[in-house]
Amino acid sequence: METHFPNLDENYHSVRKRLMADLGVVAMDAEALLQATADNVTAEARVARTHLAAALEKAKTTYAEFEAHSIAVAKKTDAAIRANPYKSTGIAVGVGVVLGILLARK
Template structure:
């Protein structure tokens, strides 16, 4: 399972659990419970919106990166090699 699918599944599970909680407390009329349910519903909507925005930006970033690599393959190889050398150097200094 890759990270994106795992994150999506975790997010869906969390939203399902919160929805189940809201449904199970539907008959409770205590003012504090009503307020808590309202806050949970608002938080769920904010999380859902934030997740959609993050997912959209991630896809846009991946597409832009893919386009840049395809337009400049040698520069991308050079940058990747440079980053690899730098990481190797930093790791070798730690020992």
């Protein structure tokens, strides 16, 4: 039984592209700020630029790790669902029923 959800893939890629674009804008703004303050030689400016540069590099590294991890998890989840479609559906229905009961109580 082969099932493919193209809308899910499109939504994932759409959100991923928007996130990439937003992070790209933040990175470009941070780099522009670093360049704009390059002439400011006060000690506070140098410390702030050093912290900003370190934070920017850490954010880029964290994003790359997050992207790699999320792709790996998505592939594992997809494989598990495809290997056990009825079990996956049963679990999803069970979780939905429990959430429905909990939300209906309030």
